[in-house]
Amino acid sequence: MIKRSCWRLASVTALALTALCSGWSAKADTLATILAQKKVTVGTEAAFPPFEFIEDGKIVGYGKDILDVVIADLGVELVQLDVPFQGILPGLDAKKFDFVATSVGITPERAAKYAFTMPIAVSSEVILKRADSPISSIKDLEGKVVGTQLGTTTEQEARKADAALKAAGGKGFKELKLYPSFPEVYVALASGELDAVVQSGPNVATLIKEKPGVFAVGETISQTPRYIAWVTRPADPDLRARISAVIKKLRDSGKLAELQKKWFGFTMEIPDTGYLPPGAL
Numbered sequence: 001m002i003k004r005s006c007w008r009l010a011s012v013t014a015l016a017l018t019a020l021c022s023g024w025s026a027k028a029d030t031l032a033t034i035l036a037q038k039k040v041t042v043g044t045e046a047a048f049p050p051f052e053f054i055e056d057g058k059i060v061g062y063g064k065d066i067l068d069v070v071i072a073d074l075g076v077e078l079v080q081l082d083v084p085f086q087g088i089l090p091g092l093d094a095k096k097f098d099f100v101a102t103s104v105g106i107t108p109e110r111a112a113k114y115a116f117t118m119p120i121a122v123s124s125e126v127i128l129k130r131a132d133s134p135i136s137s138i139k140d141l142e143g144k145v146v147g148t149q150l151g152t153t154t155e156q157e158a159r160k161a162d163a164a165l166k167a168a169g170g171k172g173f174k175e176l177k178l179y180p181s182f183p184e185v186y187v188a189l190a191s192g193e194l195d196a197v198v199q200s201g202p203n204v205a206t207l208i209k210e211k212p213g214v215f216a217v218g219e220t221i222s223q224t225p226r227y228i229a230w231v232t233r234p235a236d237p238d239l240r241a242r243i244s245a246v247i248k249k250l251r252d253s254g255k256l257a258e259l260q261k262k263w264f265g266f267t268m269e270i271p272d273t274g275y276l277p278p279g280a281l
Contacts, residue, residue: 030098030232031239039077042067043097045085047181050206050263051103051121051228054082062263066120066256067101070246084180086151089114092231099239100231105153105200107226111280115234118244118251119227119275121260122268123200125157127218128207130189135196136218142170144195147185150178157222158198190214200226202264209265227275234281248272 034040044059044067046052052061059080071078080101083091092100092114105123106116129135135144138161146162148154158176166172177194179185186207188194196218199207204217232240247270250256257267 029238030236031242034074034076034098034239038075039079040071040074040099041079041081041097042099042101043081043083043088043091044100044102045088045181046082046102047183048085048103048203050203062259063101063103063120065259065263066247066250069250069255070101070243073246074242085149086180089231092233095233099233099236099243102230103228104231105226106229106275106277106280107153107156108277108279110231111277113234113281115232115236115240115281116229116276117232117240118247118272119229119270120247120256121202121228122225122270123202123228124220124225125154125198125222126201126204126220128189128197128199128204129195129216129218130192131213131216133195133216138164138219138221140218141165141173141196143174145175145177145193146173146196146198147177147179147188147194148198149182149185150180153226154198154200161198161221186215200228202268205266206264229275 044052044063046054046059050061052059052063054060059082067078067080081097085102088100088102088104089110091097103121104110104116106119127135127141135141141161142165146158148158155178162172162176177188179188182199182203185194185197185199189197198221201220208215208217230243232243247256250259251270256270260267
C-alpha cells in the first residue's frame with residue numbers, strides 16, 4: 001500500500017513538473033532565447049526600395065542598415081528571410097521568424113494586434129504617374145485605372161480615394177488593380193497598363209531620382225502622415241524594447257538622419273511618442 005502511494009505521488013509530481021516545464025517553454029521569452037541561441041530570424045519583404053531590396057544577390061537598403069546595427073547590439077547571427085508582404089504578419093503569427101524587419105505602416109487595425117517598435121520613417125501616400133501624364137490630383141483619378149500593392153497601407157489609401165470620388169458624386173476609379181509587389185506595379189505603370197499608382201512619398205522620391213523622365217509625382221492623397229515601423233509579437237515586450245532602444249540611439253546620435261540622407265536624400269522627424277493610435281498594444 002505504501003509502495004503504491006509512493007508511486008502515485010512520484011507520478012503526480014512528475015506530471016506536475018512536466019506541465020510546469022511545458023508552461024515555461026510555452027512562455028519562453030523570445031529575446032532571452034535569441035541571446036541564448038546566438039541567432040535571430042527576421043522576416044523582410046525585399047522588394048520595397050529604398051527600404052529593403054535585392055542588390056547583387058543580397059538584401060540591402062535603409063532598413064537593412066538599421067537592422068545591421070540592431071544585430072550588432074544583440075551580438076547574434078542573422079537569418080533574414082525574404083517573404084512576400086502578404087505573408088509578413090501571418091508569418092510572425094506562425095512564429096516563422098522572431099520579428100518583422102520590413103516597412104510596415106502603423107494602422108489602428110494592425111496596432112491593436114501587433115506590437116510596433118519605434119518608427120524608422122514617416123510617410124504620406126502620393127500619386128505616381130508617367131512623366132507625360134496630366135494626372136495630378138485625386139479628381140484626376142476619376143475613371144482611371146489605378147494600381148498599388150496588395151495588402152498594404154497604400155491599398156487602404158487608394159480605396160479611400162476611390163470612395164471619396166464616389167461620395168462626391170463621381171464614379172470613382174475605372175479599376176483598382178492590386179499586385180504582389182511594387183516592382184510589378186512600376187512595370188505596369190510604365191507600360192500603360194495603369195494610369196496612376198498610389199505609393200508612399202519616400203519610395204516615389206527615390207524612384208523618380210533613379211528613373212528621371214520616366215515617372216513623376218502628383219499630389220499627396222493621404223490625410224495624415226503615416227509612421228513606418230517594425231513589428232514584434234505582443235508577448236515579446238523585451239525584444240520590442242531592445243529594438244526600439246537601438247532605433248532611438250540611432251536617432252539621437254544623428255546616425256538615423258545620415259541613413260535617411262543616404263537612401264532618400266532628405267531626413268524625417270521620428271518622435272518618441274504619439275505614433276501609436278488609441279488602443280494600440
